[in-house]
Amino acid sequence: MGEGQTRDVAARLHSASIRLLRTLRREDDGSGLSAPRLSALSYIVVEGPVSLAELAEAEQVRPPTMSRIVDALVDRGLVTRVVEPRDRRSVRIMATQEGSQLLVGGGERRVHALIGRLHKLADSERRALARGVEILERVAR
Amino acid sequence: MGEGQTRDVAARLHSASIRLLRTLRREDDGSGLSAPRLSALSYIVVEGPVSLAELAEAEQVRPPTMSRIVDALVDRGLVTRVVEPRDRRSVRIMATQEGSQLLVGGGERRVHALIGRLHKLADSERRALARGVEILERVAR
DNA sequence: GCACAATCATTAGCAATGCTAATTGGAGGC
DNA sequence: GCCTCCAATTAGCATTGCTAATGATTGTGC
Numbered sequence: 001m002g003e004g005q006t007r008d009v010a011a012r013l014h015s016a017s018i019r020l021l022r023t024l025r026r027e028d029d030g031s032g033l034s035a036p037r038l039s040a041l042s043y044i045v046v047e048g049p050v051s052l053a054e055l056a057e058a059e060q061v062r063p064p065t066m067s068r069i070v071d072a073l074v075d076r077g078l079v080t081r082v083v084e085p086r087d088r089r090s091v092r093i094m095a096t097q098e099g100s101q102l103l104v105g106g107g108e109r110r111v112h113a114l115i116g117r118l119h120k121l122a123d124s125e126r127r128a129l130a131r132g133v134e135i136l137e138r139v140a141r
Numbered sequence: 142m143g144e145g146q147t148r149d150v151a152a153r154l155h156s157a158s159i160r161l162l163r164t165l166r167r168e169d170d171g172s173g174l175s176a177p178r179l180s181a182l183s184y185i186v187v188e189g190p191v192s193l194a195e196l197a198e199a200e201q202v203r204p205p206t207m208s209r210i211v212d213a214l215v216d217r218g219l220v221t222r223v224v225e226p227r228d229r230r231s232v233r234i235m236a237t238q239e240g241s242q243l244l245v246g247g248g249e250r251r252v253h254a255l256i257g258r259l260h261k262l263a264d265s266e267r268r269a270l271a272r273g274v275e276i277l278e279r280v281a282r
Numbered sequence: 283g284c285a286c287a288a289t290c291a292t293t294a295g296c297a298a299t300g301c302t303a304a305t306t307g308g309a310g311g312c
Numbered sequence: 313g314c315c316t317c318c319a320a321t322t323a324g325c326a327t328t329g330c331t332a333a334t335g336a337t338t339g340t341g342c
Contacts, residue, residue, distance in 0.1 A: 001267045009271045010255040014165065016274060017158040020281035022201060024155065034300085036328065052291060060163055064330055067292055070328085089290040089337045117280050125276050126142045131151045132273015133157060134206040137267050139258050140161035142326060149303065175329085207298055208321060213298085230319040232306050 003059070006057050008124060013111075013136075027109035031088065040069050041078055041095065049092040052086075154277075168250035172243065181210050182236065184221055186244050190233040192202075192225075220245060262271075 001009075031038050036059070043058050044050060050058075056066035070093055073079040078099030084090045095103075118126060142150075172179055177200070184199050185191060191199075197207035211234055214220040217238035225231045236244075259267060 010252050013274045016277045073206050111151050128272050129276045133154045135270045136157045140157050
């Protein structure tokens with residue numbers, strides 16, 4: 001594959017990813033949470049108990065910013081903060097039942113919407129996309 | 142392809158897209174613009190003259206929010222606002238030379254970084270990814 | 283064991299971004 | 313001409329982002 005074609009794939013992959021996530025983001029309205037809060041909650045639910053530093057790093061914001069977002073999630077009872085006994089400087093942030101349910105209870109709205117779109121594809125296309133996703137996972141790592 | 146597999150593809154596509162864009166976002170630092178401003182400028186450069194309403198819709202923010210972002214871009218000389226003569230209520234927003242150069246001049250940092258990653262793939266993988274991107278474009282439309 | 287540097291999180295204070303409601307200015311109907 | 317509708321902006325507020333400074337705890341050197 002030539003240099004120009006590689007550039008073409010890169011540019012199109014970039015803009016298709018942006019468009020996909022923008023489309024799916026419309027599903028977030030029903031959650032009642034802002035985008036940063038929902039994204040943080042999602043990470044907490046999936047990645048289990050995490051430290052504030054890890055969470056901030058993963059969400060690409062600074063610790064003070066994330067500390068406030070966690071405040072808001074705690075206020076709503078979606079998340080708890082527990083001091084880590086091994087190192088009492090740090091905290092374990094984990095989802096409450098309510099927090100997990102808010103996410104999965106909605107059937108994970110975004111994924112659900114995406115499944116609906118995938119159903120419109122031919123089976124061979126879904127397989128080709130699945131293969132592309134495997135490669136994308138390596139590229140995005 | 143079964144229902145469970147389709148769900149699996151959807152979930153993985155979703156999170157791989159998030160991870161990809163987060164990775165590439167690190168390239169934005171060099172631009173000197175915040176994420177919303179850079180994203181708006183990018184749309185303006187690519188989509189030529191646009192109205193405020195169209196730009197707000199595309200970026201999924203409300204018109205007042207976008208109006209202020211455009212203010213900031215105008216202040217930096219990256220964009221101009223021209224009253225539309227056909228309908229003097231509306232406005233044509235377009236990039237200046239400087240605005241276009243800021244984007245393409247950096248070689249489009251994100252795409253450039255992505256090309257570097259694609260180079261590490263085997264040729265057959267790049268082709269499979271290219272096929273996946275074609276399908277993704279339809280899914281994301 | 284004790285001062286001292288390093289580390290994790292939070293607080294303080296500011297700029298930018300997001301919203302809704304209200305306003306301004308112009309277009310179009312009648 | 314007047315009234316309604318429409319595009320954009322202004323006003324005012326909450327949230328999100330940052331850096332700098334502070335608190336609290338841990339680890340280190342001696």
